[in-house]
Amino acid sequence: MNQLSLFEVSRRADTAESFIDDLVSFDDFGKKTVSDEKDGIPYFVNEFWTAGQRQAHSIHEVSYRACFKAQLPEFFISRLTKPGDVVLDPFMGRGTTPVQAGLMGRQAFGNDVNPLSVLLARPRLRPVSVQAVADALNTVDWSRGQIQREDLLAFYHPATLRKLEALRLWLADRAPLGSDEVDSVADWIRMVAINRLSGHSPGFFSGRSMPPNQAVSVKAQLKINEKLGVEPPERDVAQVILKKTRTLLKDGGVPGQVRSCLLTGSAWDMPGIANATVDLTVTSPPFLDIVQYAADNWLRCWFAGIDPANVAIDIHRTEEAWSMMVNRVLREQARILRPDGYVAFEVGEVRNGKVLLERLVWQAAEGLPFDRLGVMVNDQTFTKTANCWGVDNGTKGTNTNRIVLLRRL
Template identity: 75%
Template structure:
């Protein structure tokens, strides 16, 4: 069998064959030669960690699929999982993200004909991801939207008039009631059209333009408080205007679907729970993990997601997102997560573990991830640094060259023994 290098596309004739095992030397040789965008890879070894810096992908030259256009805080670009999926898996393989967030990894995996697995402690993640893995069409969505009696809604929270015109708020309540009938929150196999409408509505709750249900506000993934919204209204001298709910959802649906959808036969498996405990995923069943954990900051889940939770019918106080405020605590969490990945990833499978720059580059999280793998059955292949301003590579090594640093993706790549 011909051995596949880390950065080569598998030949069409061997798509049904298992991927060959790759040695560390093979990985280093191929990443060092990567020059797709005309720039050779810079490489170094720092504290015994191999680093490879290049513009491995760029949003400018590879625009993401339209179905990814769902807002979520601290999410990575679809080009990141695409890069690893197309090089480390074949159609039909299982791709998983234990911190799936808005679902970028499983959705991209499905678009590429892979089986889409995902997990998140945040129940909103399933509501944002699952609808984009099931086939829907514009006509079915518009027909369902026309069936809702928007005049039947009863306003249950007067304080939300800070965001919405009373007619809009009543209409949203009617839509919530309709969704609860057709896609109740605890239903694992809801009506796909109703599930889709809820997903789109969650993303249209508040924003700065007429494309949202609210008056002028912050986006729904960073929803301000009622008190703060009242101050915004007072400062601008405005009150929320009425919105056509069906028109807003229909327009966003058209935007999301303009590039098509994932193949209908793709299997998906989504879970809600801690990333270090995913009993719903079988041992040695995953070919590739692409993920990014919460970084060293405090996630104010209730404050950030309270408006989305209101619409979805979720009590944000029940979402127990762990806080990891110290490097030691965060490293222990990563070790536990990677131990679970070692359980579910097959021999020869890979983990691409993305971390960003935190605290102005003073803390290099990839070093903590490297340390967290100790004692686990992984081969540490190196750290890829995707840097789209390649002239500032000094920052990638944690060196101050007179600027605040580059905005990079830093991915620790592991191979399961």
């Protein structure tokens, strides 16, 4: 081993030690870190990032159920990588980790079994302007749309639904599914439209519905309409898209030179990523059987032209099955991470804290080529979407971020 290699190994080892020291001494929000050890696992508990809503870059404001705040990946990216490094999320969901990586000048890598994920993340990693979006919307022939599904009138005024169908036809020409060679502005318009399909304010295409991170069934929407005594009002589809575009781009966009790689597939099998090329993984897998992703996204799948029945999203109903999945994911991480690369594996809370998923992750990593550094617990008081479902904050739902920290040996 030459002198440079020895220096590099020493520097990276120092990075791991200094990162743990940073957690122990962290007091940015006026609290001291509580360090403890439980069953041989080191814990570091504090408020490590703000609990305030909408404090991140405006481009992150794309709704998706069970997503973490951008401050979570930002915390690790800023401390464990440098510009140009590769940052990955194998369960990227709406793309919070790759988008934050791109904003910070890192290479943005992501993967998800749900094909909607690429449609939500890719457009925000490519340069686009409000004027370009406005010009593109002016080329849509809004008269082409014909209502194909009468049941969707539970959500939309007939004129709105016809415009959405016209937009779907336009997108099929300009941004076909399954192709990376799509018009970046059309790709952006589809992403915004997917995000505006249903919600609770005039900023959405629908009448009054549930929060936009999940779609209720047609039957449930009809009950909402009946209870409120309303019919879906007509919306100006182009203006809704433009308004949301201005909001998303309020703080600017991702630098144009950022390299990205977004894949669709299982988190434990990513052949599109070469061996030993990733510097940092920040991710959060589905938590047991808590979230029904396919049911939540059926309306988005309709608009995008995706058959949700063909999306092989696993639901792990037992701790054993979930642990086996995590072990497979970590084996793939061992393949793609560079030596001394890091994993920040967030698991939150489930079943009122009776099941500590971080311990299952800790056990799943045993015997693999990782140094298990500890569990970082971000403990905060904040308002969650769960509150809309009658779940009190601080009692049920996810009240902490619990992050298992691993370093590739």
